[in-house]
Amino acid sequence: MNAPSFSLAGRRALVTGSSQGIGLALAQALAAAGAQVVLNGRDPARLATAATGLRAAGHAAIEVAAFDVTDESAVQAAAAGLGAVDILVNNTGIQRRGPLESMPLADWHAVLQTNLTSAFLVTRAVAPGMIARRRGKIINICSLMSDLARPTTGNYAAAKGGLKMLTRAMCAEWAQHNIQVNGLAPGYILTELTAPLAGDPKFDAWIKGRTPAGRWGCADDLTGACVFLASPAADFINGQILTVDGGLSAVI
Template identity: 60%
Template structure:
């Protein structure tokens, strides 16, 4: 039995930001396995090269700072000249800073805002210039469970992810008429290098498992199917939505 042609994205060019490790690397691997030509992005060229060497298929790297407008414009132009016009963009670059809100510094506020929200605006805008001209394209913003709910100590992170959800809807409104579908993917609690301290925290892990109908932490590979769907022709009439891949956590009290 072969896959339905609506899910065929072979031969398409995809850029995944923040993809030298963790969720971004897993999504890049999934797109490669689906037959895409994939560009890994990050600020550390050595780390990107190492990640690319471990991946199968047609993989490229692009070193640029997603929080700097001039760097983004030059980076996207270079990718499209060197690799080809972008068909798929996954805005995955992000970070977490945990602190009580009364103790959260101005500099950390701006840092998390730039990394989690401004980067998606900058990279999305540059990628959409070509996509809207060509009349086709898929943009997937990696939102979060915290686009909907929040725990103490992560209010700034939740603010950025809630805003990213609304930026996703705004991009859909502006670019949908030009043939570009913009949607979000909302991971729940996923085991990664960055969440390892939380995974190892017995009390917190017990809370996650008890709070999640699926009864476990998510794995990075759990997110791949959602990205492949949103990047495919199967999602041509899906716009401005966030697909939560959270084991059901957002559905229960």
């Protein structure tokens, strides 16, 4: 019996929201596994900086694609210009915290559009090519809040819960075409998005006490799981959500 393959050589990966943070770490890991990686974001200058950093680290096969993943026309135009995408990581996400009873409708729409609808738009644009080639890996960056919620995160939890079920709906429709669609669900990861929480001593202590690992996660904690789901080793894993949270969701 041969060892499972985790190599992504000869594969092309698009990672949305990858000019910084978790998206950039995932892009670097996919490149290290052999994939040709396309970075995405809205800011061309920030994307160029990220690409330069990856190339300096020895990852030569790096491209950039600046477009807004919430803009249907921009997504369609970008997809037409990108060519074949073998691996898609829907990573783009934002947070707008607030109590539901006073949450502005604009904040509700912004989070749903960015964290959920964008995954539908980008995947819809690249899926026909995967179907035609009878091969593809789609990884939706879900969340611990795909299953759990805290006060002031109603819009985020709704979006990430929806993304979990969108992942399973995509599996139901596209598994027949040899496309694997799975979710990667981070727990509390130190990023720009969570920096205000980590800076609150009370919340920081709660996270460290609530998590069996006793610490916040970092972006690199997610990279192995992402490469695994993108690789041939995961060819019969479909419609699943892999949670990476230091054990937080396993205990009461």
